[in-house]
Amino acid sequence: MTDQGSRIKIAIQKSGRLTDRSLELLERCGLKYSRGRDQLIGFGENMPVDILLVRDDDIPGLVRDEVCDFGIVGLNVLEERRLQFLAEGRDQAFRVVRALDYGHCHLAFGYPEDGPVQSLAGLQGRRIATSYPRIVQDFLQREGIEAQVIEFSGAVEIAPGLGRADVICDLVSTGATLAANRLREGETILESQAILIRTVREVPAAKAEWVTRLLQRIDGVMQVRESKYVMMNAPVSALAEIARLLPGADAPTVIPLEGRGDKVAVHVVCRENVFWETLENLKLVGASSLLVLPVEKMLP
Ligand code: ATP
Ligand code: ZN
Numbered sequence: 001m002t003d004q005g006s007r008i009k010i011a012i013q014k015s016g017r018l019t020d021r022s023l024e025l026l027e028r029c030g031l032k033y034s035r036g037r038d039q040l041i042g043f044g045e046n047m048p049v050d051i052l053l054v055r056d057d058d059i060p061g062l063v064r065d066e067v068c069d070f071g072i073v074g075l076n077v078l079e080e081r082r083l084q085f086l087a088e089g090r091d092q093a094f095r096v097v098r099a100l101d102y103g104h105c106h107l108a109f110g111y112p113e114d115g116p117v118q119s120l121a122g123l124q125g126r127r128i129a130t131s132y133p134r135i136v137q138d139f140l141q142r143e144g145i146e147a148q149v150i151e152f153s154g155a156v157e158i159a160p161g162l163g164r165a166d167v168i169c170d171l172v173s174t175g176a177t178l179a180a181n182r183l184r185e186g187e188t189i190l191e192s193q194a195i196l197i198r199t200v201r202e203v204p205a206a207k208a209e210w211v212t213r214l215l216q217r218i219d220g221v222m223q224v225r226e227s228k229y230v231m232m233n234a235p236v237s238a239l240a241e242i243a244r245l246l247p248g249a250d251a252p253t254v255i256p257l258e259g260r261g262d263k264v265a266v267h268v269v270c271r272e273n274v275f276w277e278t279l280e281n282l283k284l285v286g287a288s289s290l291l292v293l294p295v296e297k298m299l300p
Helices: 019-028 056-064 075-087 133-143 176-180 205-226 236-245 276-284
Strands: 008-013 033-035 041-044 049-054 070-074 095-099 105-112 127-130 148-151 167-172 183-192 194-198 228-235 253-257 260-270 288-294
Touching: 008 019, 008 056, 008 205, 019 049, 019 205, 033 049, 049 056, 056 070, 056 075, 056 194, 070 075, 075 133, 075 183, 075 194, 095 205, 127 133, 133 148, 133 183, 167 176, 167 183, 176 183, 228 236, 236 260, 236 276, 276 288
Parallel strands: 008 049, 008 070, 127 148, 127 167
Antiparallel strands: 033 041, 041 049, 070 194, 095 194, 105 167, 105 183, 228 260, 228 288, 253 260
């Protein structure tokens, strides 16, 4: 496991909004790691997988240059970099593997509450402050709007107050920052969440087996989040109705109950959350002794 060439490298954000959930995902895949003294690398102790802790903006480039095999980054950063690489003549710099369902936010316009611009129609000829100039420019072009895009690396929301811009386009999750700066949330131009990306080229054969295992485990972790194991006793006659009531259920396991010809035990994995209403409806069709358990691990 000491051979660098056979170790998988994954870039994640060093410290920020995506850090905890990204580390948690890898830990739930079974990875145990120790951090080096400079804290920039997490060395996998039980898998040939190392974690590189970097600024999120650097992650698409690290995957493009094959310094890392995988990266986890917000779609907003990914899209901005994709447009940049495209402009530089690299049409495919990385492959999107899957959306990871955390780090949700959206890129939206913010209009000063008492300003002259209150909709897309009013943007013509105006100044827009944003940290995502390429995404905004791309949007404006598609909408046929000509406006001046001004790049801000942070604190975009204060740009109108400073007289530097007429409107902003920035990431929003709750809208509290916009409201605190007397900005009204406008149109969304990108819905974002954490995305797993990988290199365009296939990994070397020495890494292939662990790459497959890692991706399967990530799938497993994603699936178990909502999955539940449901057990109940039920009349044989109600089996069809029960199958209809259970959300995203696999084929149930049906086990005879000792001395009860008319009743069976039913065990089933549901791939969606099971709500109280579902249990109440199951009871109505004759199920009893209902038990819902969280699923710890899953390998299809
Ligand atoms: P870095 O130092 O790594 O460059 P950063 O300041 O660019 O950090 P963070 O603020 O930690 O980045 O956000 C990282 C990512 O988290 C964003 O790019 C975005 O995908 C996601 N995110 C989720 N909610 C929000 C939010 N409310 N505001 C900003 N980003 C959010
Ligand atoms: Zn950043």
